[in-house]
Amino acid sequence: MNNLDTTYLLAITGVVFAVNYGLRGFVFAAFGGGKRPPAVILYVGSVISPAVISMLIVYCLRGTKFLAAPYGVPELTASAVCVILHLWKRNPLLSIIVSTVVYMVLVQNLAG
Amino acid sequence: MSCSLRISRKVVLASFRASIPVLLGYLAMGFAGGVLLAKETGLGAFWAFLTSSTAVSGTLQFLIVDMFCNQTALWTVAIITLSVNIRYALYGLPLVDRWRGIPIWMKLYLILTLTDETFALVVENKVPEGEDSLTYCFLISMFNHLYWITGVVSGNVAGHLVQFNAKGIDFAMTALFIVILLDQLKSRGNRFPALIGFVSALVGLLLYPSNMLIPSIMIGLVVLLAFRSKLEPLVASGGQADE
Known part of the structure; x- marks a missing residue:
């Protein structure tokens, strides 16, 4: 990747910064006077995280080729390794590193 | 203070x-x-x-x-x-x-x-x-x-x-999300929202393969709001656990 436009990268970084900062400061700006946020906001805030994380998993795996070599084998194997290892050890870093190495080995060695 | x-x-x-x-x-x-x-x-x-x-x-x-x-x-x-x-x-x-x-x-x-x-x-x-x-x-x-x-x-x-063949290293991001999700699923209140997210993402992917996230989020949000009366009690009893 060598045709990245610096201005655009700065713009992306700026948007991420602004939205994150806005979220973190939201309560302080909007409810500094001791008011509580509306119940519907509290509800969305509490359920959207697992929903979006699920979506991001699908998003990450969207390019998987199930109908052509290597038939999704690297993705399915590495995901399974990640799930099993994490349910067993509950060590985030271990699960991430091992499953990523498994994926890299598979994707670099299977014909595709 | x-x-x-x-x-x-x-x-x-x-x-x-x-x-x-x-x-x-x-x-x-x-x-x-x-x-x-x-x-x-x-x-x-x-x-x-x-x-x-x-x-x-x-x-x-x-x-x-x-x-x-x-x-x-x-x-x-x-x-x-x-x-x-x-x-x-x-x-x-x-x-x-x-x-x-x-x-x-x-x-x-x-x-x-x-x-x-x-x-x-x-x-x-x-x-x-x-x-x-x-x-x-x-x-x-x-x-x-x-x-x-x-x-x-x-x-x-x-x-x-360090020079190495980094092909496939982007799986680290997938793994990160799998790990976060598994930790969230320990709270029962998170399980149905996660399923809603998964299904919404598949629908979003089918409808807009090139730009799936925004439609998926919109669909997921609508469904989550539709199930509010069912989900809110579950969430209140321990859905707040964070990754």
Whole structure:
């Protein structure tokens, strides 16, 4: 990747910064006077995280080729390794590193 | 509450000690994000520093690599960031009264650096007796922020120095989300929302293969709101556990 436009990268970084900062400061700006946020906001805030994380998993795996070599084998194997290892050890870093190495080995060695 | 930092040996040691678990986690996770940035985009330490110090978010540190590579539209970047980190909008609730009236520069920095881990330590607030609670929280926030930046920058530098075939390293992001989701699923209240998200994502992928996230989020939001009366009691009884 060598045709990245610096201005655009700065713009992306700026948007991420602004939205994150806005979220973190939201309560302080909007409810500094001791008011509580509306119940519907509290509800969305509490359920959207697992929903979006699920979506991001699908998003990450969207390019998987199930109908052509290597038939999704690297993705399915590495995901399974990640799930099993994490349910067993509950060590985030271990699960991430091992499953990523498994994926890299598979994707670099299977014909595709 | 005092209006400036009251640094003492004792409070520095106590805040550092409290931050040690975060030190290990942030250095390692940040390192992975830094390597990913180096290998996928070729960008150097300046970008590692800039993105890690301003976004201060693990998930976004990984996602921003994808956004850089795809030149994602800015409004899409905004909606994704908003949806991924909307929980941050609730983190102020237990702190808004505690931080009322403190110097503005301090408040701005405390807000900037309010991650999941920092939030947990700041709310726990195990300040030693006789020491200033605000100083303790400020130091924890600063230590954690520095660990994160150090992790990402050193990972980026290592990614440039060490030559290896990095094909497939982007799976680290997938693995990160799998791990976060598995931890969230420990709370029963999170299970149905996760399923809704999964199905919405498949529908979004079918409808708009090239730009699936925004429609998926919209569909998911509508469905989540439709099930509010069913889900709200579940969430209230222990759905708040965080990754």
